[in-house]
Amino acid sequence: MGKRKFIAGFLCFLAYSFLGWCYEVFLETVVYRWGFSNRGFLWGPYLPVYGVGVLLLLTCLRGWSRRKLLIGRLNLMPVVVFLAVVVLTTTVELAASYILEWKTGGWLWDYTRYTYQWQGRICLSASMRFGLGGMVILYGLQPLLERSLIWLGENRQKMLYMILMPLFCLDLVIHVWMV
Template identity: 65%
Template sequence: MAERKNGIECFQTGFLYFWVYSALGWIYEVFLEVVVYRWGFSNRGFLFGPYLPVYGFGALLILACLRPLSRRSLRVGKVNVMPVVVFLAVVALTTVVELITSYLLEWTTGGWLWDYTRYSIQWQGRICLSASLRFGVGGMIILYGLQPLLEKGMTRLGKKWRQVLFAVLFVLFIVDCVSRVLR
């Protein structure tokens, strides 16, 4: 039987999902930088810790907006085309998140952390088709693969350990955010 959670427990679990996806986003970015592009290592984040909050927010947004849709069926003849619809929705949603994030970072810091001007299909160096399609693939992995596994893991972790893990990671995240603002 599934655990029933109150508002605080939902927030704690949601933050843990946010943190996992933020950390996975950081790993993805560092992998691209070190292995794919061979530029060498640099902390890809706005914050000190090994996480990129834009990935966490994007993942939670994907889950909130598209998970119900991903569980439905839309058939054209005998073929379920809902995964294609969900993929396109993930691409659109994550592209908007990336665009908004670039403007927020520019407004708060004077610039943003990526530059797509070298890509053939891009807009203002802020968004590009290549990255949007990769985010689409990532969103599908989240919806259909990672999130179900994370939910099982959170259940197995138990309420007490979730609370401890939340407390430690939340304090570290808040300290990181505050120290960034004070720099």
């Protein structure tokens, strides 16, 4: 992977980590009306599990999202992509729960009150929301983000990277390896 691609990938990772944080805060404050709290375990307004999940989606499903699977005139590829997004994001969430439990003694969510759930770690309704979110990302947000990165240009991307990477790494070191 070239340096330019790595920088763009890191900026995408941070953008989706931030959007994931916004999504979680929105759910907590507007939907569930629990009030604001900083979601996640890091200081910054980002949830790396969302960034990792989206990079995985882009790596595994970007090509699929551009193909067609026709039955007559009906393109079924979006259905296949949706199901693949659900499987991948649910796997990431499950893995994150085990990693957090290993590192901190617990994980940050609890789905035990949901009807279709497994060990409180994953649940069907969250997986469906992640599936819909993945579709919005693959077919809408990622093309916009790529155009934005092109608009920024290589020099501004490098500048953002040089500012944000050390801050993110410092946050990670403090909260992950020093806990």
